Amino acid sequence: MTDTEPSPAVSETAESIATMEIRGAATIASAAAEALAEQAEAAAEADATASDPEAFRASLRAAARTLRETRPTAVSLPNALRYVLQRMEGDSVDRLRRSVVDASEAFVRQLDRAQEDLGQVGANRLADGDTVMTHCHSTDALACIEAAVEQGKSISAVVKETRPRQQGHITAEQLRDAGVPVTLIVDSAARRYLDEVDHVVVGADSIAADGGVINKIGTSGLAVNARERGVPIMTAAQTIKLHPETLTGHTVEIEMRDEAEVIDPEAREAIGEIDVENPAFDVTPPRYMDAIVTEQGQFPPESIVTLMRELFGEGAAEPWAEP
Numbered sequence: 001m002t003d004t005e006p007s008p009a010v011s012e013t014a015e016s017i018a019t020m021e022i023r024g025a026a027t028i029a030s031a032a033a034e035a036l037a038e039q040a041e042a043a044a045e046a047d048a049t050a051s052d053p054e055a056f057r058a059s060l061r062a063a064a065r066t067l068r069e070t071r072p073t074a075v076s077l078p079n080a081l082r083y084v085l086q087r088m089e090g091d092s093v094d095r096l097r098r099s100v101v102d103a104s105e106a107f108v109r110q111l112d113r114a115q116e117d118l119g120q121v122g123a124n125r126l127a128d129g130d131t132v133m134t135h136c137h138s139t140d141a142l143a144c145i146e147a148a149v150e151q152g153k154s155i156s157a158v159v160k161e162t163r164p165r166q167q168g169h170i171t172a173e174q175l176r177d178a179g180v181p182v183t184l185i186v187d188s189a190a191r192r193y194l195d196e197v198d199h200v201v202v203g204a205d206s207i208a209a210d211g212g213v214i215n216k217i218g219t220s221g222l223a224v225n226a227r228e229r230g231v232p233i234m235t236a237a238q239t240i241k242l243h244p245e246t247l248t249g250h251t252v253e254i255e256m257r258d259e260a261e262v263i264d265p266e267a268r269e270a271i272g273e274i275d276v277e278n279p280a281f282d283v284t285p286p287r288y289m290d291a292i293v294t295e296q297g298q299f300p301p302e303s304i305v306t307l308m309r310e311l312f313g314e315g316a317a318e319p320w321a322e323p
């Protein structure tokens with residue numbers, strides 16, 4: 001490891017995020033924070049950085065850049081890196097190391113607490129006997145359903161499989177483990193089943209300042225159909241999903257993934273000359289979303305900007321950039 005080279009632990013985490021072995025906005029955020037702590041431990045031992053505070057700082061910034069470059073859409077990733085790097089302080093390598101490890105642990109604790117708190121808020125929106133529809137796999141959305149079950153409510157679920165990666169299977173398994181009866185459907189059956197559903201509950205990868213919800217591809221179509229059917233839809237999203245750059249007019253980059261996730265290369269070859277596109281996310285305009293549920297309570301999407309200013313008023317610092 002040279003002074004700016006990421007430790008093997010960081011490279012492994014970055015690779016796992018890029019290949020989606022580690023996935024889901026909150027899980028990515030905690031893995032990134034933990035990887036920075038591992039980088040701090042490794043840099044405190046490495047020849048090039050162990051006795052040079054500036055080289056230590058540079059190696060943490062480089063590690064953060066490696067992690068930042070893995071996937072572009074979930075803002076929880078840069079928000080996690082920001083949280084940890086902004087708390088890196090001290091004039092010796094040992095103090096710097098301690099500050100990074102402490103910040104990383106504090107971040108993960110905060111993340112867990114936030115998910116628990118938002119689960120209670122989301123659960124309050126659900127009534128005994130409700131059927132919910134889910135899309136993709138979101139730990140924040142599941143926290144709401146599981147908290148409702150813990151409140152003693154009887155909840156059942158219609159789970160969309162969520163092509164192309166079928167994260168709905170993970171949701172189905174976790175809900176079943178929580179004692180929720182599950183019906184798994186293909187994505188295109190969603191509108192038909194909305195008639196049997198009381199609530200749609202989804203997660204978010206990023207929330208824009210105008211209240212737009214960036215979530216797994218298919219969320220926006222589901223939201224429009226839910227509105228047409230009169231079924232309320234909520235997004236469960238901890239405040240680390242608020243995207244500070246959108247306060248200054250930036251848009252959220254939508255990740256385009258490999259076409260092999262959509263069609264097997266052989267099948268594609270057999271069809272002949274076609275284009276294949278695989279956007280991983282879409283944007284649901286605020287007018288189609290009933291509520292954004294956070295650990296600080298629920299918000300109409302249009303008012304989320306107030307909370308965003310409060311939490312990220314100073315804008316989107318990039319503490320991983322070279323000074």
Ligand SMILES: O=P(O)(O)OC[C@H]1O[C@H](OP(=O)(O)O)[C@H](O)[C@@H]1O
Pocket residue numbers: 023024025026027135136137138139140141167202203204205215216280
């Ligand atoms: O943070 P939690 O609620 O767990 O997940 C939030 C979102 O992250 C996932 O993205 P991907 O599967 O990583 O592409 C889904 O879009 C999900 O709604």
